[in-house]
Amino acid sequence: MAKRYIGIDLGGTTVKLGIVDENGGLLYKAEKPTRGEEGPEASLARIADHARELAEAIGTPWSNVAGVGMGLPGFLDLEKGEIIRLTNIPWERVPVRSMLEAELGLPVAIDNDANAAALGEAWSGAGAGFNDLICITLGTGVGGGIIVGGRLVHGLSGMAGEIGHIPVEADGVRCGCGQRGCLETISSATGMTRLAREGLAQGRHSVLDEAEKRGELTTREIFAAAKDQDGLALDVVDRATDALGRVMAMLSVVNNPAAFIVGGGVSRAGDELFTPLRRSYAKHTLVEVANGVQILPARLGNDAGLIGAAGLVWNRGS
Missing domain, CATH: 3.30.420.40 (ATPase, nucleotide binding domain)
Incomplete structure (x- = not known):
């Protein structure tokens, strides 16, 4: 058996x-x-x-x-x-x-x-068949896991893959880890809703104002507004995907994975997330390194x- x-x-x-x-x-x-x-x-x-x-x-x-x-x-x-x-x-x-x-x-x-x-x-999700890949989880924070040669990479203290704590903005907001400007402060669900609220507080006109007043400002609302070409929502999505694309470019010249698998609640936005993310990755990554790399939605969910x-x-x- x-x-x-x-x-x-x-x-x-x-x-x-x-x-x-x-x-x-x-x-x-x-x-x-x-x-x-x-x-x-x-x-x-x-x-x-x-x-x-x-x-x-x-x-x-x-x-x-x-x-x-x-x-x-x-x-x-x-x-x-x-x-x-x-x-x-x-x-x-x-x-x-x-x-x-x-x-x-x-x-x-x-x-x-x-x-x-x-x-x-x-093992059995979107990364099946790839020996070298990086998984990224976009939720309340940004998590990651690195697979090389079919095996997890842990590093000296088991902290390998903590990509959410790669600093991307030198003078950014304070992250929960104590650093400033971590990827997590921009590209997570928490980071994106923060950026939207900051824009509203600055007087930006946006359909997101109604969602905020109802206490329902989420990444779902942000991506829906971006799809309808709302200026603030588009800026938030662009900033979040640009930061993530830059980090993925850095990881590519270190690990050169065959694929990035992106999951978590934010990934449910589908093409509204993946289209600008692939564009950002292509912009920031060496052509020779990016060639053939796939950016795929996770398949296994919870x-x-x-x-x-x-x-x-x-x-x-x-």
């Missing part, structure tokens, strides 16, 4: 679990409350129970599960298998790998959630993280 892999995508409110086959196909998934405030011991014991329930639900013997992978939102010591600090759950210095291995009796692999999502897209988490075990053994 073919081996199965379990992926766990831990969030502040919910934890997503999935059981995946050797081709990265999602066979079954579930979503449960995290209850992180109860502490890591109670939460991880409950998550282990949910993992066993997952295998039982599709009749997979536990002996046929090759391992469990977990994507975590925060800072990790990958060598020790420990959480240093999570961004939205009050856990610090938790030996999560050894705790889960004791609960499950299986090998456990951990990584940050952006890397897990990148591996998911590389399942990328749990599929990629399962892939952490598969990738380690492949």
